[in-house]
Every structure is written in C-alpha cells, then in structure tokens.
Amino acid sequence: MSLFSNRGRRPRLAPELDDADLGKLLKRLTSNTRSSTPGTTDLCVAQIARFLEQNPGDFDLRAHRVSVLAGFLSESNLPAAWVQRDPSNASALVLHSWSAVERGRAAGRLTDASSVWERCQLVAELDPRDPTPWVVMLSVARLERYPTSDVFATWNEIVTRDRWHREAYLGMLEYLSPQESGSIAQVVDFVDSVRGRMPSNAPCAAVELAAHVMQYHAAVSRGGAQALLARNHWNTPQAADLLERARTTWPQRTFFSHAAALADLNLLAYALTAANRRRQAAPLFTAIGGSVTSWPWRFEGDPLAAFESAHHKAR
Template identity: 75%
Template sequence: MAFLSNRSRRPRLAPELDDTDLGKLLKRLVSTSRSSAFGTTDICVAQLARFMEESPEDFDRRAHRLSVLAGFLSESHLPAAWVTRDPRNPDALVLQAWSELEQGRTAGVLADASSIWKRCLLASEIDPRDPAPWLVMLGVARLERYPNSDVFAIWNEILTRDRWHREAYLSMLAYLSPEEAGSTAQMVEFVDSVRIRMPANAPCAAVELTADVMRYHAIVGRGGTDALLARNHWDSPQTAAFLERAAATWGQPAFFSHAATLADLNLLAYALTVSNRRREAAPLFETIGGKVTDWPWRTQGDPLAAFESARSKGR
C-alpha cells in the first residue's frame, strides 16, 4: 500500500473524494471569486465550462462532478451566469437546475420547480444520452411529492441511460424510506429486488449497506432500550454476511471504479465501527486516508471528530 503522509491522513471533509481535478477546480473557483479583478464572473464561468468539456464521457463521474459543483455553488450566481452566456449548453443547464434543487432541499421547498424542470428537459433534448437531467428531475419529484408512478417513471428513464447509476438507486432508497413516501418494508423490498441482479462491484453496490445504516439510525433514534440494543441490528445472518463480504472486497485495488468509491468506503468503515468490527475497519481507514464524507459520520456529532475517533480505535 502506498505510503500516506501525515498531511494526507489528517481528516478533512472532501466532497470531491479522490477526484483531484475537481478538487483543484473548487480551489480555483474560491481563489478567483475572492479576487477583485475585472471580469471575475467570466473567468469562473470559463473555468467551469473548460472543466466539464474535459470531463470523460463517464456518466457516473460526470454526475459526481455536477453534484459536488451544485452543492458548492448553490448560493452562487455562477450557474445562472453560465446559462446566460451559453443557454444551450447541457452542462450549464443541469448545473443551474441542480444548484436550485440544492437550495430547495435546504429550504424545504423549491422556489420555481417548473423552471428547473424545463431546463432539465432542454438539457436532455440536447444530449439524450445523459442521465443527469433526469437525476435532477427525480430530486424535484421527491421534494414536490409527485405521485409514485411519476417518480418510478423518472427513475426508469435514468436506468435506460445508466443501468447501475449510483445516485439514482440511493435517491430511490431515500424516497421509499419512512422519512419520505414509503416505509421500512418498502425499503427492504427495494433492496431485495436490486440485490438479486446487481453485480457485486456495481456503482450502486452500497445501496444495501445504506439501507442498513438508515435502519440502524432509526433504531438509535427511538432511544431507550432500543437504542441500547441497536448494535444487535448488525448481527442478523444476512447483514453480518454482507459486512463480511464487503470488508473482504470493497477495499481491494480496482474492485470498485466508480467516482464515489471513497464515499462507500467511508460508509463501510462506519458500519464496521458501530457493529464492533473495528479490526476489519482498520484497512479501510488506511485506504481512505483523511478524505471524510459528512454522512454518516455527522450522526455522531462532528464528522471529523467521529471519523478520527473511529480510526484511532481500530488501530
């Protein structure tokens, strides 16, 4: 395993994960936006356009990049400025729509759902292959509480373009949870239907573990005796077998190749820690280095402190 410097192992929230080019762009955008130079907006827009033009034709990677940029720029004028300068650029259209969706998620309501929808439809018309516009529309449908049939129809549009799209499966899992439009039984049914046909190294392989972590959090959230015994959730034969397989394979070089691999490794390290399998988690922490995801670590307070505490206990 490659030597990791103390600096690279120091925990930090890294939404870009292992996408170094994306991380460099985020730093450039911050640096440029803080500049008082004339034409700052034009410079930032040019940086965004050039970066997306150079992105590989990998729908999984592109969705990761657009998602991170949308969250990073959700309160910025840059997505709208890019669309104004290039109104038929599908990346610009999706980025603005996704940024407005992120604003809506924060506020709990979308300011203008119809305009987001129109931009996504136009982006899909310009590039029918890309599932990203439909992924944003799925987010709109969830937030706006569209009928179940409409939500599944949008999800199917994504799958026709990318069969194992990670964010699509996680989005549907959240939609089918008790916190949104479903129930624990519907979550379990969804995961069971996916598990029987999904490749072990598919980009959406973490959907089963995500469901288990969500159910574990629900048990802890009930408090009392349930919370005290929540660790027993991980001892069911099916869940324990899944953790054993994942611990043996997920961290292996080249097992996963999707953009959010480090997010899935963070999730597995968390699950192994809370299920008292810290020794199995230790190699994962070495692979992760210091690139921490906000979820699920934030459920234990400060995500960086929770991550470092779990890592130190596994040594």
C-alpha cells in the first residue's frame, strides 16, 4: 500500500484503491472484453490467473484483490470460463464463488448456494491455510440466513487462519446489526469484545468506527427528531475519543499496511465530516487523494458528489 500516491488526482470511484497493479488489470480486462477478437476469453483468463498467482501467502491482499475482481466480473462469464478450463484451480474456484455472491447480494439471494458452498469447501481443501474461501462461505451463510451456529462456526474458521481479517470482521458487524440478524446490543458487545485486544493498526481496525457510522445512519434514516439529533452521536465520549485517536494516527504514512487502508481513511473522512469536524478531515483527504469508496459516501446520495462536497468544506 502506498498512501499519498494518488495525491492531486481527480476524485473517482476506485474499488482497487491504491493497488496500481490491480487497477491496470481492470483496465486491460475492460479493453479486452470490448473486443470480439477470437481468444479474448483465454487472454483474459490468463491475465487474471497470472495476477492472482502473485504474492502467495499474503491473504489480506488476496482477499482485497479477489473481492474487487468478483465485483468487477459479477456479470461476466470469465470466472465460470476459468473454472471450466481449470476446475482444480483454487483461485478460479474462489473467484467464481465470490462473483456468485456479488450477484446474490444484488438479487437478495443466491441462485445455487449449495454449489457455491461446495466450491469453497474444495478451495479450503486445496489450501487449508487460506481464509478466503471461508470469507465467501460467511457471505453465503448470511445471504441464505443459515443458523447462527453455522455463521459463527464459519467465522471461527476465518479468524483461526487470519486473526484480524478485515472482511470477516466487517461481515460479522453487518450480520449482528439490526438491519440483518441482530441488534444494537449485539453490535456493541461484538465491538467491545475486540476493542481491547485488537492492535490499533490491524486490518480490521475500522470495525469500531464502522459500527458508529452504521448507528449514525440508522438514526438519520428514522427521520424526524432522531434524524435532526443524529449528529449528536459523534459527541458521545466513546465516539469523540475514537475520532480523536483515529484522526491523529490513521493518516500517518507508516501506520497502516493492509490492502484496504484507503477504504478506512474514506470512512474516517466521512465520519469527521458528519461530526462537523471538517478541518480535522483535511489530512484524510490529502491521504486519500482521488480514490473514493462507494460506502459510506453513497448514504448522502451520489458518492462522488458527497466526497467532493466534504473535501471542499474541509479546505
């Protein structure tokens, strides 16, 4: 990760964040898929395969790259074509499965959850160290409303392999929220259970702030007096202390090293703006450069417009 590398660029939605190699691959895939040249599918599959062979053992980077590719290719036949060509390739199987999950999220349910689950189990057998197939299975369990015991069993498989896996913690936070299968009390208990033992610069460091943003959004969404008073949430001692700690440490060049750090900086810039601490958000916008994430900015409408408005106010 190279914070500050995007300084001065025009803001754009950048799911790859500051992963320059991933950004280049997405551009190549876009260019190649627009072509009707024979062999295009083989070319694209070969490019994806070579790319995902890089950095073996870096499961944080792998999760980021597979998740971005899965979203990018969710309506494409490339993941399925890769599995047909190489049915025992772990990367092909997990990308195909994560792409199916992305389609399922858009539709509200999976068309064939059992097949996705079976493919992920095969990936887990091919590389028992890799938490990525279990991350996909956690999404399947949530989408299909599997029993809570199955959800937590899958969660345990992930954290056994990667103690502070970002995607896993954020996934469980959503699962435990009132919007999905839990309650505010369960969210608070979950955050409290990890706050004291989680390293301050862990890949999942933003889970506590994400919980506060979710509570803020819930208050605004209820409308009426609660929406008018929602900003007061950021004045509570716990939220104010969190913002103060995060704003002084997160933008430092060497503080974070995980692949999705820029997404966490987007979250913090949004929270500081919502808390009316706009000047304090200025260093965050410098660090973010032009790499905008859809969430949480989309809560305000068009995410790019919301980001640019907040950036202007910070200046």
